[in-house]
Amino acid sequence: MQRFKGMAATLVAGLILSVVPVYAQVGQDMKDAGHDTKDAAKTVGHDTAHGTKVAARKTKNGTVKGYHKTATGSKTVYHRTANATSNAGRTLAGKPTKPTPPTKPQ
Numbered sequence: 768m769q770r771f772k773g774m775a776a777t778l779v780a781g782l783i784l785s786v787v788p789v790y791a792q793v794g795q796d797m798k799d800a801g802h803d804t805k806d807a808a809k810t811v812g813h814d815t816a817h818g819t820k821v822a823a824r825k826t827k828n829g830t831v832k833g834y835h836k837t838a839t840g841s842k843t844v845y846h847r848t849a850n851a852t853s854n855a856g857r858t859l860a861g862k863p864t865k866p867t868p869p870t871k872p873q
Contacts, residue, residue: 854864
């Protein structure tokens, strides 16, 4: 009986000593998971900020490019209209017309 109690005590002590490191490892795993989540959130935040800045920059550049193309087109229309109006008056007066200026390639 004494021998059984000694084996039981050894078995219980071994079981307790083997469970404590497992419990400690679970705690460390939870801490690691928390750190990984924090790092992932920071990465997503940085990537979102970067994407927003790129989108704003590209939108601005596209707007400026559109503005310049519109301004060039408006000038071309203005010059062609002025030329056509002048030619209409010259035609009514019986004078030769002026040639239409060439369009610049975009």
